[in-house]
Amino acid sequence: MSVQPQPDEASLLVRRALDQYEANLVAYTTGILNGDLERARDVVQDALLKLYLTDPEKVRDNLKAWLFTVCRNRALDILRKDHRLDLGNEDALEGAVSFTPDPSENADSHELHARIWELVDKLRPNQREVIRLKFMHDCSYQQIADVTGLTVGNVGFIMHVAIKKLRELLNREMASRPQ
Structure with a gap:
């Protein structure tokens, strides 16, 4: 034994x-x-x-x-x-930092999902990093602050600006598509 x-x-x-x-x-x-x-x-x-x-x-x-x-x-x-x-x-x-989106979603939402992640690559480096830590790695703002050395307030501001920029890029792209 x-x-x-x-x-x-x-x-x-x-x-x-x-x-x-x-x-x-x-x-x-x-x-x-x-x-x-x-x-x-x-x-x-x-x-x-x-x-x-x-x-x-x-x-x-x-x-x-x-x-x-x-x-x-x-x-x-x-x-x-x-x-x-x-x-x-x-x-x-x-x-x-690069990202390949998860192919597990259906075709339409997968295409949109993939396009959004492509647009993330057009963001400034600090914006890309906080977006990826939040949405790819499910980190809280505090965890993102701990990882990056930013304050929680800075993380929130960078996140806000990044999402606003993504929305702007996506809207611009959608408006330029032929109907």
Whole structure:
């Protein structure tokens, strides 16, 4: 009769992170790393290792935002090292995060959904990031603030301006279509 050792709290936290956030973290990080899935997986693994080594008390209540922040910072570090991204240059940031919409919706709404995400690519980089964190990764404004280093008020303002711009772009596009 063998006795199974009880997993420690850090192991349980990593298991929870894997179950709840791994796929979203990989998708988010892949976007930042210009589609490099393997590097994104490495970044997520690094984040999970860092989680295991961190005091669970410090991250338990804010796990999602903590993980997204660690992955974002690590991915940006990689891009900086590769000299592929100049953080002061918004044009360089334009391609930093990409998204392929979920094809599970019906044809009409799927087309609209896909078009909206294409229009998201026309937004400013900070607008794209808050939109993606909110609507792709289901982050709260507080979590977005924690990930990006913005205030909750700034997140709300950026979100408002981004949605207004998306609406404007979509209306302009719809008005120019032949009937």
